[in-house]
Structures are given as structure tokens and as C-alpha cells.
Amino acid sequence: MTRRAFLALTMLAVSACGGSSDGGTAPVTPITPNPTTPAVDTTPLRTYASRRNFYIGAAIDRGFRFTGTEGTTFTNTFTRQFNMLVAENDMKHASLHPAQNTYRFTSADSLVAFADANNMKVRGHVLVFHNQNASWLTSGTWTPAQAKQLMIDHITQVVTHFRGKVMEWDVVNEILADNGTLRAGWYLNNIGADYIADAFRAARAADPTVGLFYNDYNVEGISPKSDSAYKLVADLVAKGVPITGVGFESHFIAGQMPQNVDANMQRFAALGLKVHITELDIRVPTPSTSASLTTQAQNYRDYLAACMRFPACDVAVLWGFTDKESWIPSTFPGFGDALIFDAAYQPKASFFSLQAQLK
């Protein structure tokens, strides 16, 4: 459904409830519904998701701090629609661990409390990542043994702090370069390739039941990079490393979706792993058009449908939910409108396509 059609139906629904443009004093003429006009489904995404034991989530960050009417609209829309929360930045190393002996949990704790108060699960993002590490870590000089201990200490402190409050962690994030080799970064450079298995073991030691994920992008379809990811993960499983699943970030461009998503999900699931969609957004060239938003909506639906064909895929998180707040426009100039609510918090065609798929 186009936004215009949705707004027309909303106005119809309002007037059918007795609303009028002159302050409610005019006599109300009952409206006979046109039997060919489908009613707008106002059921929240999370209601349909819960019925399927599915988690539909969104990452939130700066928008969470909006004040006044916009803050209320932001949080109300978020809590009404989603049953899972991810901190877009507040659980990263630089946020939680500003000095070697200092942890700062205030912002992340407030998000976790907010999720709890609204009956939402939390995905933890992220323990080990080549980006957004505190400068005391990356600018220091360490022996390999010291570097490994610093990583293990961070994981231990953070996972212990959130034990029982976080459903699953992205333990290692974006560890492969686009050519499928291990990505260079502080952890690989200072510890060596074993940092990956060591990170999972440290997280498991700190929490015996939390889900432990390897999260990456451009691994969603069959490709040389996802072949490398598959080999890496199969090797971890064969060695008994405590990995629960793989996160497919899923940052896409409308009309350019990855190929063979089913076959790819199938092979990871066949390892006995969960496959979760962790950062979904589908950007379009801006200004967007009715045609590009229709393609986007179809892409959202088809992709969620692929996930839902696998019991292993019972989580889908969007990287934001309103086009008002998204990392896309600043990172990919000329692109935007990647999410399911527009910048005025109105549901887009992509919202209704996800809703129809979850129903």
C-alpha cells in the first residue's frame, strides 16, 4: 500500500469514528464501508511476531534521546512495534570502557531497563569489533599476551555485567575483509588469529547460557565472502568453540538483493547454528520515488520470508526504524529512506510488507 493510500484510509477511519474538521460539533454521517477497500491492519509487528515466537527488533541510538513530542512519538512507535532492542552504539568498547580500569555502563543500562520495562529482549552489540574501540586500547603498546588479556577482561566484565539481561551477543563483528581473508585490525594485529576462538570462550565462561554470535556483512547470499565465513564457522564448530549462531547484517540496496539467500541460510543452519538477521536496512536513491519504495517493500518482504522458512532464523533486527534517524545518508550520500517508517513516523509500504509477512 502506498503512503497516500494509507493516509486516505487513516482519514477514513478517523472520520468513521466521528472525527470532523470543525471541532466535532457537526452531525456525523455514518459511512458505509466500501467492501472492496481493505481495512488498514493496525496490529503491531511485535504482536504478529510473538505469535510465531519470533523477535522483530530495531537498533536505537540518538533518536532515543529526542525530547518533547518527537521523543514521545519515537519511543511510542518503537515500543509499540518491536519486541527486541539493540544499542546502535552504546555497548561498543569505546562507550563502555573509556579507560583501562574504568567501565561506564550508564547509557547501556538505561537502554536495558527501558527494554525490560517494555517487555523487549536485548541483543548485545558488540564485544570485539575493529571500530569504536577506546583510544587507550588502540594507541597503547602491548605484548600479544597483554593484548589477549585485555580482550578477555573486557568480554568478561561486560558479559558478566549484563548476564541475564541480554539474550545474545555479537561476540566478534566484521572479522572478514571483503576478499574473505581475516580483516586486519587491533585484535588480529595484536593477538593473532586465535583471538576469535578465545573471544567466544571468554564470553561463554562469563555466561553459560547467553547466545554467542559471529556477525558480518556481505555474507547473506552465496558469495566468495560467505564461502569464507562458512569455512571459518564450520572450523569453529568442529573445534568445539562455543558459537551459537551467525548474524547476517543485511545492509542492502533496493533492487540489488543478494542471490541464493535460502541456500546460504541452509548451509549455516545445517551446522546446527542459529542464523539471525541483525542490522537490516534497504536503502534507495534519494529522493525516493513511489517505484523505488515499492521495490524496497517487496525486497523487505521476500528477505524476511526467506528467514522465516528456517527455524534457525527467529530474529530479525532493523538498523533503526524511522528514516529520521539512520546511519545511511551520512555514510552513503545520495541514498537514504532505508527503513519502514518515514521521517514523520508514518508507516511506509515496507512496514506493511513486513507486517503481512509476519502475520
Ligand code: G3I
Ligand atoms: O557520539 C559522537 C558525538 O559525540 C559527536 O559529536 C559526533 C560527531 O560526528 O559523533 C558521534 O559519534 C558517532 C556515533 O556513530 C554515534 O552517533 C560517530 O561519529 C559515528 O562514526 C558512529 O557511527 C556508527 C558506526 O557504526 C561506527 O562504526 C553508526 O552510528 C552505527 O550505525 C554503525 O553501526 C555499524 C555496526 O556497529 C556494525 N555494522 C555496520 C553498522 C553500520 O555502519
